[in-house]
Amino acid sequence: MRFMVEMTVNLPPGDHSALLAREREYSQRLQRDGRWEHLWRVAGRYANVSIFNVGTPDELHELVSGLPLFPYMDIRVTALAAHPSAIATEEER
Numbered sequence: 001m002r003f004m005v006e007m008t009v010n011l012p013p014g015d016h017s018a019l020l021a022r023e024r025e026y027s028q029r030l031q032r033d034g035r036w037e038h039l040w041r042v043a044g045r046y047a048n049v050s051i052f053n054v055g056t057p058d059e060l061h062e063l064v065s066g067l068p069l070f071p072y073m074d075i076r077v078t079a080l081a082a083h084p085s086a087i088a089t090e091e092e093r
């Protein structure tokens, strides 16, 4: 199941380098294992748009709530369905 996840980061002022390093490590592990398919910066905002490919909504919730930045983010999740006009490989579906 694919989900579009929009994350807006609201960090208080300060040095968050250790937290951001943990966030990067966590997200790159999920990108490498294929569950975090896309990660894009929203131009001009401290926000991202991501595509997750996971088995269940519960799994998505577990992954997203485990993000080190989770307490500092507003997160919006949209479930995605196949578009009948999309040209996509079987693997992408």
Ligand SMILES: O=C(O)CC1=CCC(=O)O1
Pocket: 007, 009, 023, 024, 027, 028, 046, 047, 048, 069
């Ligand atoms: O910088 C962000 O958009 C927050 C974030 C999510 C995954 C990551 O590595 O950073």
